[in-house]
Amino acid sequence: MARIKPQALLLQSKKKKGPSRTSAATIVMYTLIVAVMAFFLFATYRHWSRRSMLQTDAGEGESLFAGQKKSDFAKYALIHTTKGMITAELHKDSSSEVVDEFIDLCGKGHFNGMQLIQVVKNFFIHGSKVERQETTEEWTSRVKSYAHLDTSLKHEAFMIGTSKAKHEVGGFDIFITTAPIPDLSEKVLVFGRVIRGEDVVQIEEVDTDNHYRPKTVVEITGITVKQNL
Numbered sequence: 001m002a003r004i005k006p007q008a009l010l011l012q013s014k015k016k017k018g019p020s021r022t023s024a025a026t027i028v029m030y031t032l033i034v035a036v037m038a039f040f041l042f043a044t045y046r047h048w049s050r051r052s053m054l055q056t057d058a059g060e061g062e063s064l065f066a067g068q069k070k071s072d073f074a075k076y077a078l079i080h081t082t083k084g085m086i087t088a089e090l091h092k093d094s095s096s097e098v099v100d101e102f103i104d105l106c107g108k109g110h111f112n113g114m115q116l117i118q119v120v121k122n123f124f125i126h127g128s129k130v131e132r133q134e135t136t137e138e139w140t141s142r143v144k145s146y147a148h149l150d151t152s153l154k155h156e157a158f159m160i161g162t163s164k165a166k167h168e169v170g171g172f173d174i175f176i177t178t179a180p181i182p183d184l185s186e187k188v189l190v191f192g193r194v195i196r197g198e199d200v201v202q203i204e205e206v207d208t209d210n211h212y213r214p215k216t217v218v219e220i221t222g223i224t225v226k227q228n229l
Contacts, residue, residue, distance in 0.1 A: 074103050074225040077192065081116075081220050083203050086176075087196035087229070088160050095191035098162065102191060105172050106223045114174070115219045118212045121204045124181070127220055128173035131213075155181055158198055161188035174220070178204055 079086040090099045105111065111127075118126035159177045164187060175188050178201060184190060194201055207215045 073227055076226045076229055078224040078226065079220060080222045081200065082218055084200035085197055086194055086200050088192040089195045090192045091190070095189060098189050098191040101172065103225050106225050110172060111220050111223045113219055115217060116203060116214060119204050119206060119208050119214050120212050122179045124178060125176045125201065125203055126173065129171065155184040155190065158194035158201060159184065159190050160192040160194060161190040163187065164189055176201055
């Protein structure tokens with residue numbers, strides 16, 4: 001058996017103790033893992049940073065508009081009827097509480113399907129979900145005395161309002177005048193006026209019975225409130 005020389009043994013020992021080489025594929029794999037982890041950490045940081053900013057902006061927005069009324073954000077009402085559309089300007093300055101209630105009910109669909117139950121020619125149109133015959137009788141009984149009142153007390157035609165007794169029964173109803181009516185404020189809370197669609201307001205041309213009820217159904221299909229036209 002041949003003997004291994006001492007120098008050969010020394011070389012073999014150094015080769016065994018030397019560090020093992022890392023392959024290129026292993027280096028690439030670890031590099032990719034580190035890159036992916038760094039990407040996810042950065043994405044997580046961006047997500048929570050943006051969320052914090054949005055919450056801050058929302059809080060500032062709520063504090064900015066806190067205390068402001070709905071009437072500050074809606075100036076017009078588009079009243080859709082089976083006879084066409086009527087555009088009304090809302091009087092938020094003089095009737096802000098009534099306008100706020102009106103806007104709130106529009107959003108809840110209160111006026112959808114509301115019928116015009118009383119139509120008095122050259123006087124007014126009344127829309128309500130509950131018919132109150134005494135309302136028409138009381139108004140028409142006073143029309144003759146209006147001619148003797150001072151004309152300065154008259155409201156212009158095409159005003160829009162709701163009955164002061166609306167909360168007693170039937171909820172929020174709608175009156176639209178088709179002629180100047182003196183002392184209108186005694187019976188109605190005026191909160192706007194028609195600025196477009198006056199021809200549509202001439203719904204009073206429809207045939208009515210002896211109690212001023214339209215013989216054909218005329219109704220409000222919906223009301224949309226807008227900031228600008």
